[in-house]
Amino acid sequence: MDKWLSEWQTEVALASCEQCDWLYLLPPTRLPERCPHCGAAAVAQLDETTNQPVYTHPPELVLPFQVDARQAQQKVLAFAKGAWFAPSDLKGEKLHGRLQPLYLPLWLVDADVQAGWQAEMGFDYQVLSHREEFQNNRWHTREVKETRIRWEPRVGTLQRHYENRVAPALEEQAAIEKAVGRFDLRGARPYQPDTFAHAFARLPNRPPDDAWSDAQIAFMQAAGEECRQAATADHMRQYQWQPHFANTHWTQLLYPIYTTYYTDDDGKTHTLTIHGQTGRLAGRRQASMKKARRWSLVIGAVAAAFFIVSFILLLAGLVYEVALVMAGLLFVGAVVTAVTAFIPIVAAWYLNHYSQ
Ligand SMILES: [Zn+2]
Incomplete structure (x- = not known):
């Protein structure tokens, strides 16, 4: 052994x-x-x-x-x-x-x-050419230098x-x-x-x-x-x-x-x-999808609460006109919060699929 x-x-x-x-x-x-x-x-x-x-x-x-x-x-x-x-x-x-x-x-x-070896060797050389461009109602000639490769x-x-x-x-x-x-x-x-x-x-x-x-x-x-x-x-x-x-x-x-x-x-x-x-x-x-989902749920719950309060204010608006303005503002806030709720799960999904 x-x-x-x-x-x-x-x-x-x-x-x-x-x-x-x-x-x-x-x-x-x-x-x-x-x-x-x-x-x-x-x-x-x-x-x-x-x-x-x-x-x-x-x-x-x-x-x-x-x-x-x-x-x-x-x-x-x-x-x-x-x-x-x-x-x-x-x-x-x-x-x-x-x-x-x-x-x-x-x-x-x-x-x-x-x-023993064989190869094609490339040598750079410059070529001068001219380009015609129409600008400001007249033709201009521009000199262009171009690098080309000669293979041998x-x-x-x-x-x-x-x-x-x-x-x-x-x-x-x-x-x-x-x-x-x-x-x-x-x-x-x-x-x-x-x-x-x-x-x-x-x-x-x-x-x-x-x-x-x-x-x-x-x-x-x-x-x-x-x-x-x-x-x-x-x-x-x-x-x-x-x-x-x-x-x-x-x-x-x-x-x-x-x-x-x-x-x-x-x-x-x-x-x-x-x-x-x-x-x-x-x-x-x-990223933890579980954790991201929990965040999304919390933000989603806040958005839902905003929707409910804005609906109550809308009803109150039938009596007090000022409540209508508040209902409108809160509704906008609720929509923004609802959209924000998707960010955690989308961000976590993106991290897991595309980040290094
Ligand atoms: Zn191992």
Whole structure:
């Protein structure tokens, strides 16, 4: 039986979420109540000898947290404060209590590349033309400068060594980057076992074999950009190459995020993610339709009361003329209040369907 956890040089346990299948390494005494990724289920400890993940080795590099626990707390407090008709679970102190620092894996790939390539290079050039315009009862000629692109086919070869091209180690990498943004990979430090002093780590679900296709795209983009620069072109299209790779080297880097979660009225869990370097928070503010409906009902009841009083005043108006004016004013007030009563449910519905 393989005791692969010992490679991490510190006491950590393997744990997984039965809902989203995320695999974590964490201090065995600190099993979280809920999964930091989906927040929907508990995290259960697994036996390392019978459960061997697709990639088990510790990382070479770790990007330290630049956003500390206090700053992360302020972010979630502000998030909860700005929520309209917030579900009862969307409270600042609850989000704060569930904040979990987490390291996620990423690949940095080095390789020697030899390739032949073809592309169409685009060069900007200016064209002068004239436009005739009729203004103030006479024709005017206006000079118009227009930028066009001249496309030329180019071929070439390249022989290069590329370092630290990024490839995803998680299937969810693109979604995470889209939510919180990219990470500045400068400032990474060698892995130390004390990485687990405050945080958990996620194991890769895309080992190098699987991420190789993405790494090749990263190499091609780097090579294409260099070919464009070599041709002093302003644009490039239809880049194709026939690469041969040698001496590929994979480095696993861990980057820092915080997660927390809340549950909406329907019992659905929503996770918030905070970028560990920039502090950018990503997550949905789900509104409580129940709460919005209650507000709508209260305002609707006020409108109904206005209608009733204005009707009574209308009857009184048969005797006292002044009551007619008051009845009219109150009727207008009742109509405005009745329209206002729809705002909470419409606003909450809009938030849940269209806001990010
Ligand atoms: Zn989960």
